[in-house]
Amino acid sequence: MAGIAGRGTRLGWVINLSVLALVILWLIPTVGLLVSSFRDRDQISETGWWKAPFAVEQTYRARVDAGGAVAEGTGFVITGNVFEAAGVGSGQVTAFGVTGRDPAAFAPGDMAELRGGGMLTVAGDGSFRATSPEEFGRRGPSIYFQAATPPKFTLDNYRRVLGADAMDRAFINTLTVTIPATIIPILIAAFAAYALAWMEFPGRGLLIAAIVGLLVVPLQLALVPLLSLHYKVGIGQGFLGIWMAHTGFGLPLAVYLLRNYMAGLPRDIIESAKVDGATDFQVFTKIVLPLSFPALASFAIFQFLWVWNDLLVAKVFLPSTDEAKVMTVKIADDLLGSRGGDWGILAAAAFTSIAVPLLVFFTLQRYLVRGLLAGSVK
Incomplete structure (x- = not known):
């Protein structure tokens, strides 16, 4: 009876699964290309398209505006948020540093010594506090930090x-x-x-x-x-x-x-x-x-x-x-x-x-x- 015309073979399910697997394998590069076309350029360089729905850990550099310094006691203090200073929206700081060679030298909440004198601390939400016994001058300190930022999807590429x-x-x-x-x-x-x-x-x-x-x-x-x-x-x-x-x-x-x-x-x-x-x-x-x-x-x-x-x-x-x-x-x-x-x-x-x-x-x-x-x- 297995050879009667119109009857399916016993291995029909194997054929169907094989075809389905080939279709999926063929579609994977296309899906990856489609997802990448909507992703932010910096996030593409950090993680693959299959990690697009998850937060991306990246390293940023924030230049602090010295004009925001205020006198406090015997020194000067600058406060703000590193995400706003770097122009990257929001995220969760995982580490920070005071030099580009080691941007993850300190954990959030630690005190770091600035190269020009003074101290710096950065919280997990991005808020920072920089203190100095003297005025910061025309240029404020640079803050390097690693942060897990939420996924970004944009139409800018198109x-x-x-x-x-x-x-x-x-x-x-x-x-x-x-x-x-x-x-x-x-x-x-x-x-x-x-x-x-x-x-x-x-x-x-x-x-x-x-x-x-x-x-x-x-x-x-x-x-x-x-x-x-x-x-x-x-x-x-x-x-x-x-x-x-x-x-x-x-x-x-x-x-x-x-x-x-x-x-x-x-x-x-x-x-x-x-x-x-x-x-x-x-x-x-x-x-x-x-x-x-x-x-x-x-x-x-x-x-x-x-x-x-x-x-x-x-x-x-x-x-x-x-x-x-x-x-x-x-x-x-x-x-x-x-x-x-x-x-x-x-x-x-x-x-x-x-x-x-x-x-x-x-x-x-x-x-x-x-x-x-x-x-x-x-």
């Missing part, structure tokens, strides 16, 4: 990304690059795939093998020679050049995917159309192309995502001016800087840039599996 200069121009440039770089290889590959699938000519097998071989060639090897060729033919760095580059890099996969799908179409339909007098062009445009829409949509998703998220090819084939920068280059050059260590900005930029690809994916995702599985079974 405001910085969306409010960056010329970001709207970069968004338009990204669409200008991505849409033609997706359509052009589909148009070329569709004709080539039909010819390889349904037309007989010498060397067809070798041509198919060459296309499969091109799938494993790293595009990094072709960047410099291709850019040199662009300058020789007169297109140089510009939108036309990057359209041609993405077309060349995307054609092997497109031809391979579409050829497998078209070769699996019913032969009777093609032969009946040719018996009725249809030309190859008519068969291609009126029969093969409409039936191949799932494969076309599958490649369109891959190509759109690849071109939209591309940084390397855009850096090579586009000028470095603001008028030609796409979103990935704009984020990498102007927002992250040379070191790229601002994780909050990077996370917010990532979620801002994936809005359009997600729209494309969910619009065409029903065709994705059908197109990828084309030609796998008969």
Whole structure:
């Protein structure tokens, strides 16, 4: 009875749990990126995203205003709160010090000797009292302290990304690059795939093998020679050049995917159309192309995502001016800087840039599996 069609296998629950585990593992980096996009920059540098709901222990430096000193007995006293002086809101002081080399030398409530003379004490709630037998001078003492501050979630990262200069121009440039770089290889590959699938000519097998071989060639090897060729033919760095580059890099996969799908179409339909007098062009445009829409949509998703998220090819084939920068280059050059260590900005930029690809994916995702599985079974 276990082999009857429609019956579940005994290991069905194992398969379901395995799929669930894979989905969770796949979502963990995305969830971490989403959480980091709303976190404060300083807290990101101290703890991982999984500790975002908990207090973060950080070291701060507070400069005390000497103008608040008042005479008391034979000396002068300054009182206040280290959180207000450091501009960090509120928290719980866990240790303090009078030098940057040892910011946690004293526990809250202890008395510490100031370097210029006098004493300092800091309470757990951040209130401090600094005393000196002489006036503090123009600059008050510096207080170093460690404090457990509550978690901070902010929209500043998104405001910085969306409010960056010329970001709207970069968004338009990204669409200008991505849409033609997706359509052009589909148009070329569709004709080539039909010819390889349904037309007989010498060397067809070798041509198919060459296309499969091109799938494993790293595009990094072709960047410099291709850019040199662009300058020789007169297109140089510009939108036309990057359209041609993405077309060349995307054609092997497109031809391979579409050829497998078209070769699996019913032969009777093609032969009946040719018996009725249809030309190859008519068969291609009126029969093969409409039936191949799932494969076309599958490649369109891959190509759109690849071109939209591309940084390397855009850096090579586009000028470095603001008028030609796409979103990935704009984020990498102007927002992250040379070191790229601002994780909050990077996370917010990532979620801002994936809005359009997600729209494309969910619009065409029903065709994705059908197109990828084309030609796998008969």
